[in-house]
Amino acid sequence: MAADLRPEDVTSALEKGRLAPFYLFYGPNEFIIERVLEKIRDKFIPENARDFNMEICYGGELNPSDIVNRAQSIPFLSANRLIILKKTDAYKAEQLNKFVPYLEKPVDSTCLIFLSEKTDFKNKFYRSIRAKGLAVNFSELKSYQVPPWIQSTAREIGLNIDRDACALLLEITGGGLRKIYGELEKLRLSFGDKKVKEADVRELAINSRIYTIFELMDALSEKKVAQMLSALSRFLDEEDKKSAPFQIIGMLNRQIGLLWQVKILAADNNRAGEIASKLAIAPFSVEKLMKQSRLWSHEGLKRGISLLYETDRLLKSGARTRPVLENLFLSLCTN
Template sequence: MEQDLSPDVLMRRLKTGSVSPIYLFYGPDEFQLEFAIARIKEMLIPETMRELNSRSFYCDDDPGKVVFDALDSARSFPFLADRRLILLRRLEKLSAENLELLASYAKNPAESTCLICISARADFRIGFYKTMRSLGAVVSFRELRERELIPWIKERAGELGLRMGEEACEYLCQLVGVRLIDLHSELEKLSLRYGSSAIGVEEIKELALNSRIFSVFELMDAFSMRDRKKAIPVLERYIEEESGSRAWDLKLLGMFNRQVNLLLKSRALMRKGMTAQELASRMGLRPFQAQKLLQQSAKWQIPELIRALKLLYDADGLLKTGGDPPLVMKYILAAL
């Protein structure tokens, strides 16, 4: 049986100039999927001709007509370009009859067109999907596994001219999260700021220092480590940045509440002797996130965390009855 291509294999083939006349893209990782489409479009069509030589079709309404129009467009010649790109989205909406039309086209596609069929899921018991797999034209965009995340960051950083070690990559994940679209956005900012250079933790901190994301991250970190001396000035900076935003105080209170619940659950599992790896599996965290949570929860006792939840509940009542938000937030840090 033919194996589905991974996004990395697809990218390597694209770099050699190899673009198939038809693909099936499927899976939940929308960022990598759209990133691949953008690369193919850049390769196939000169910028000035892209609008005239690319079309998107959606299979939501009148799917029979949509498939007919998409295939008619795929068989048309490009306009002042060598290739054209046709996107047929939401294939999961199609009937077996419509999929059979696509299967027939897939066996003899127009060489001047790249037709990308996009589906949220794929059933390889069905003829069209079987045909695509036999052609080696299926790309699976599954979510990255833990062990793949850091290499992905390094590769994307390399494409932008950045050199990042594992420590810097892990810190970026802790700061931004694990959504690829957010990670790529931060890498682009690092590239614009530092150009082609080595990037370490300090460069990431410097870029993020005045950002709301960094302020929240630093505040939750200091709070979890019970570092009041560090937490108070970070809170003051956050208040200065966010005080004009709607309901900033209730949003921040929600973040505190979430963090305390994570610490409480981690502390309870820690008492059972769980390792960071076991904790990550149980709580749906990345291993480096679980390791950090274990270090933070070791600073607390379960009765203290239960008291913290009660304090946050009372703070919610104060805020909703006219309490001064900055004063309430500072009281939370002082009391815990």
């Protein structure tokens, strides 16, 4: 059984002009899928020929035979055709198997990309693509993979950003790739080809709403109650009413996890640089976390995780957001 490809394997083949006639894109990392599809579109099909040679179809709306007929069509005013079939998993197993003969004899001038959210490799169709080594797994990035991704993505858009600036950007965004990309674009517009340093990212953050969540996490970690409640109030006023509470829960989960890990590593006599390397965060962030972690006991951090689960349950059951979150933050600070 062939190993699944990584997204960078596809973009590397694209740069060399060697795209396969079909791929299966699957996995939870929707943002990276979107980015790879954009690169394929821009490189594979000339802009003035896309109306004739690029199609986006949806599983369940067309018969598999219709998709195959389109894939077998000759390109017009271009060397290639691109067909993106979204929601491939909307087809039943017997319908998917109708694609298998095409997989055996594909048209080289067409790149047919199957996008699937629910991928069952027991099915002959999915199994056939994987056997040919053309299944691409878009898994979520591990925490240590995000800083290099930030730097490589910055280079792609023409932004020169140093390592500490990347680490701070990761910290203040909470690690969401879509949000990180948006902040990189802002930095590119602000700084052009000038090298972006940690102080530049911090200044951008202070002048944007994203700083409020960053300020909130620091105030909690240092148990500064008045500052914490003020930042919480501003964040709830500024952000989307539905998503803001769960953004806070996500960031709290990350922050408590970092405090716990730093506390354990520091107790084992690891220095700030060693901890930074192990946790893939900037050294200046580790130094701050080491000071903050001294204010917390292991029992308090463990209790904090339990409080997060309970708060998440209350919010999802329809409890009033502001008093629930205020009670959470005050409870966290009284451990």
